[in-house]
Amino acid sequence: MRRTVWLLLALLGGWLLTGVVVAGPASAHASLVSTDPGEGARVASAPARVTLEFSEGVSLGAGYARVLAADGARVDAGDAAVDGSTLTIPLRADLPEGGYLVTYRVVSADSHPIQGAYSFAVGNGKLVATGTAGADTTDPGVAAALPTFRWLGFGGLALALGIPVLALVCWPGGWASERLRRLAGWGAVAVAVSAAAVFLLQGPYAAGAGIGSAVDPSLLAATAGSGNGRALLARSVLALALPVVLRPAWHLGVPPSRARLVVAGALASGLVVTTAAVGHPVAGPWPGLAVAVTTVHVAAMTVWLGGLAALLAVVLRPATPPQELAVVLPRFSRLAFGAVTALVLTGTVQAVREVSEPTALVSTAYGWILVAKLVLVAVVLGAAGVSRVWVQQRLGVRRPRSTERRRVIAHAFAGPSGGDAGIGPEFGPEEEDAADLRTRRQAEGAAEQLPGLRRSVVVELALAAGILALTAVLVGTPPARAAIAQPVDVLMPQQGSAGPNGSVQVSVDPARPGPNTLHVYLFDDSGRLTQPADIRVTLTEREQEIGPLPVELLPAGPGHYVADEMSVPGAGTWTITVTVRLDEFTATTASTEFPVR
Numbered sequence: 001m002r003r004t005v006w007l008l009l010a011l012l013g014g015w016l017l018t019g020v021v022v023a024g025p026a027s028a029h030a031s032l033v034s035t036d037p038g039e040g041a042r043v044a045s046a047p048a049r050v051t052l053e054f055s056e057g058v059s060l061g062a063g064y065a066r067v068l069a070a071d072g073a074r075v076d077a078g079d080a081a082v083d084g085s086t087l088t089i090p091l092r093a094d095l096p097e098g099g100y101l102v103t104y105r106v107v108s109a110d111s112h113p114i115q116g117a118y119s120f121a122v123g124n125g126k127l128v129a130t131g132t133a134g135a136d137t138t139d140p141g142v143a144a145a146l147p148t149f150r151w152l153g154f155g156g157l158a159l160a161l162g163i164p165v166l167a168l169v170c171w172p173g174g175w176a177s178e179r180l181r182r183l184a185g186w187g188a189v190a191v192a193v194s195a196a197a198v199f200l201l202q203g204p205y206a207a208g209a210g211i212g213s214a215v216d217p218s219l220l221a222a223t224a225g226s227g228n229g230r231a232l233l234a235r236s237v238l239a240l241a242l243p244v245v246l247r248p249a250w251h252l253g254v255p256p257s258r259a260r261l262v263v264a265g266a267l268a269s270g271l272v273v274t275t276a277a278v279g280h281p282v283a284g285p286w287p288g289l290a291v292a293v294t295t296v297h298v299a300a301m302t303v304w305l306g307g308l309a310a311l312l313a314v315v316l317r318p319a320t321p322p323q324e325l326a327v328v329l330p331r332f333s334r335l336a337f338g339a340v341t342a343l344v345l346t347g348t349v350q351a352v353r354e355v356s357e358p359t360a361l362v363s364t365a366y367g368w369i370l371v372a373k374l375v376l377v378a379v380v381l382g383a384a385g386v387s388r389v390w391v392q393q394r395l396g397v398r399r400p401r402s403t404e405r406r407r408v409i410a411h412a413f414a415g416p417s418g419g420d421a422g423i424g425p426e427f428g429p430e431e432e433d434a435a436d437l438r439t440r441r442q443a444e445g446a447a448e449q450l451p452g453l454r455r456s457v458v459v460e461l462a463l464a465a466g467i468l469a470l471t472a473v474l475v476g477t478p479p480a481r482a483a484i485a486q487p488v489d490v491l492m493p494q495q496g497s498a499g500p501n502g503s504v505q506v507s508v509d510p511a512r513p514g515p516n517t518l519h520v521y522l523f524d525d526s527g528r529l530t531q532p533a534d535i536r537v538t539l540t541e542r543e544q545e546i547g548p549l550p551v552e553l554l555p556a557g558p559g560h561y562v563a564d565e566m567s568v569p570g571a572g573t574w575t576i577t578v579t580v581r582l583d584e585f586t587a588t589t590a591s592t593e594f595p596v597r
Helices: 002-022 140-169 172-176 180-209 217-224 226-253 259-274 289-314 322-355 363-396 403-413 425-447 450-475
Strands: 030-035 049-054 058-069 080-082 085-090 098-108 113-124 488-496 499-509 512-524 533-543 545-550 554-557 560-568 572-581 587-596
Touching: 030 113, 030 425, 049 058, 058 080, 058 217, 080 587, 098 180, 140 172, 140 226, 140 259, 140 289, 140 322, 140 425, 140 450, 140 488, 172 180, 172 226, 180 217, 180 226, 180 289, 217 226, 226 259, 259 403, 289 322, 289 425, 289 450, 322 363, 322 403, 363 450, 403 425, 488 572, 499 572, 499 587, 512 533, 533 560
Parallel strands: none
Antiparallel strands: 030 049, 049 085, 058 098, 080 085, 098 113, 488 499, 488 587, 499 512, 512 560, 533 545, 533 572, 554 560, 572 587
16 A cells, blocks of 8 residues: 555656646647637628637537627527537628627537637627626536536445445355345445436536426437437446346345356446546547546446445444454455555546646646545545555465475474374374464454454545545536636727727737737738837736736737737736727727636
8 A cells, every 4th residue: 555655646746747847838628719700800791600619529419509689689590500629600691780799608528518708790880798698607506416416426336336346256255245235236226316317417507507407308308419418328227237137146145147247247347437438538638548547447446435335334343253354354455455556546647637737736626626635535545554454464364385384383383193203194184273273363353353444444435435525526627727728819809089990919828927928910990910100018917906017019020019028927817908009199909808827
């Protein structure tokens, strides 16, 4: 166990050091990349369609994509369409001059909804304020119910799979335990109920609707048509089938036959895969590797936690014969050590993939939840180490002695019984009886000290329940690499005393505290680059009462200015303001907010 902890620390330390040395912009995760028309754009005539390009594949599912006029009336024509990462919204023909609001809520490959809004203008129309159109509208009831049912499913999976594995590998006599049979059965029911509940809630979650719409036929159909929905339905069916296949073994009190074992193994594998192959692993970089790693992680979790629950419920009780303790505990100790090692290694890989860089641990909600989980993992590893040491000290299996060594011991301690005292086989039974006696006394001594091991196992299970709860929340939280700051690229109309006059495009990269690169492009009403008489840029953080801070610009071409070392003092929501003097009598301004993390 100590080696496992040091390995975890070494891996995390190497990741942190690497992140500090080579930190760069992180890839976006199902975020909006570009739009046509662009955000804040002013076009001469109405386009036939609006196109939104995302960083990864999305689906409309139970979401929506609409274009609204300034009065709130819908001006989109027909259904929006998704092709990979491109969302297309057809518009009505001959739209009049004015401002239009594009609002959308689509579902990423990891089942998380992505919501946003932006506006563009046709002719001299006024841009429509986005207001709260782009704010998250997830219903509080749905937001609370989803992680609760996920937590129930994780716990049920550990019981449904971990208990039969314990009986099969460590304790063949466990098949006769009625309590273990009930625990495994109720675990399977919990998995099925959890999967069905998450299936019902996915529709309202994707659509931003209330929990009362869980049985809406259109939402159910949208969820059933998604990969996540099909995985949930399959998980529910597999969970109900597993106890049926194992039922004869539980009732007869003997391990299942070879044929039933093969079928049960296939069902268990399906449960693990349908749990691992949804959510974050299927989106982002290297999805195949991520699903494989997560599959090992889930399988190791079920073996360890399900086995711990079986130990606490049945094995670590006064009624258990000491001889059975001497068999079960050392076997499970070795099995649990392998499972914990797999959990640590695969968990480290998952953390590196989802967080992307160390700074995201303390700058995103996902990062902070992961930090809390890592703290609990460290404590539970300590408790598991205590349990393992207890077993090794009291029930540890010694290496078998060689034949020569047994003969020497027999010759030294066995007295002659008439005739010559030989070294022949007659001393074997005495040595074997001594070994059996020592093992029996060792087991009886361990049985008398079971309360200490029970306390350690209770601590492990309690902490593990907390870890599963945090995992259930993490599954529903966009990964840190999706929440860290992304480069800013926005096109804004310039507003003057006489109304709109041209536009300005602003690009900030990487939009983080410290040095940033700023590019500013100025366009006239016809969309051509124009050279102003004067231009000034300032930064302001209103909540922290910082600024306005002037930004020094250098000309980089006609209508193009750059600031290679624009300094952003710290994290926050910053406002960049561009003030342009076109001539002696005409001045315009444009501003936009952007997050810095």
